[in-house]
Amino acid sequence: MTAQVSFFGDLEPLTFGGSDAPTPSSFRWYDKDRIVAGKRLEDHLRFAVCYWHSFCWPGGDPFGGETFLRPWHHGSDALGLAKQKADVAFELFRLLDVPYFTFHDVDAAPEGATLRESIYNLDVIAGVFEEKMASAKVRLLWGTANLFSNRRYMAGAATNPDPDVFAYAAGQVRAALETTHRLGGQNYVLWGGREGYETLLNTDMKRELDQLGRFVSMVVEHKHKIGFQGPILIEPKPKEPTKHQYDFDVATCYGFLERYGLTKDVKLNLEQNHAILAGHSFQHEIALAQALGVFGSLDINRGDDLLGWDTDQFAMNVPEMALCFHELLNGGGFTTGGLNFDAKIRRQSIAPDDLVIAHAGSMDACARAFIAAADMLEARALTGFVADRYAGWEQPEAQAMLSGQRSLAEVADRALSQDLNPQPRSGRQEYLEALVNRFV
């Protein structure tokens, strides 16, 4: 018996079993081959399991240490433990039958004493991944570099007052981007965990934004140089760990990308609970990113309504997700992006199969929500109402106003000469809310 099989006991890969199927051995809603809105569910949802929460986080919180006691966290042979971790990771990918995974450099491979040593370790583990991927279904949705955990990054990576930290970060990102490319990654992610400030008393914000703009531009230049096809994704988050993060939300990121001429190559990786922390809904962030042409991928999770921090729980709220997926599908769905489980089990969920149950439960919730969203879209329940609400703008005179063919004076004169007296119409919010409930 191999190590990975013994970690999850005798669980078999999950299959679709219908709505009465037992948990955790079957999916109830996630029938990956079911055709929904013209495509297989698996090809729509593009699920990814993340390395950091599932295999690296030991279950600690600010008041207590590890609860999980994972065997690969205990021992002195760092590379050997990383290989053991990879065995378990690929076993979970197989059990869940997911098409993708995601990782940070330091999740996969141990940090060395020097940058050179860290890059060597990553290279070794990339070889292990390559070998495993040759006989597995799972592919890489995205890779990324952790530029926030090590104390050298406490004052930022690209935005650090020390240019040598910027250079060190470049060393990590080049290696992580090239590794992502080598493993066939579909995207490359930059989350600016420390790109922000704790206090303006010691911060030159303009300088830091210019540093960040240059850093992201260098990543884009390198991506083209090595022929990496996927987009670079930045990930909005307003706070935590820093008091204020420069990638605050979609609107702020868009302004940043515009200012530094990056909208063509850089898109956004949106996360449910980051949206909430920014004072938005996830649906809002998805809709805005699509409207601005910078939608990339989704980190799926949820926060806790009563807590104001990033709890990264598994997404289980079907009605809420149905509206998000309605937005996603109405905007054309994913291209290179997917649904990455940036989510962790609670620290009391210490049984190995809790990892399986959490992912499977959330995959089912996503599938159920997605099917509802597709039904809603097909029935044009919301889109029909919205189209009708704006129908007046399809009239030739309205189009002329919109396309710049009329001046303010011409429009004003028409309002006067035609004695316009527009009458308000009901927004019918409750009608629409009740309508949505018919689908979920």
Ligand code: XUL
């Ligand atoms: C942190 C977060 C990260 C990024 C990748 O809140 O979401 O895990 O997704 O660095």
Ligand code: CO
């Ligand atoms: Co995330």
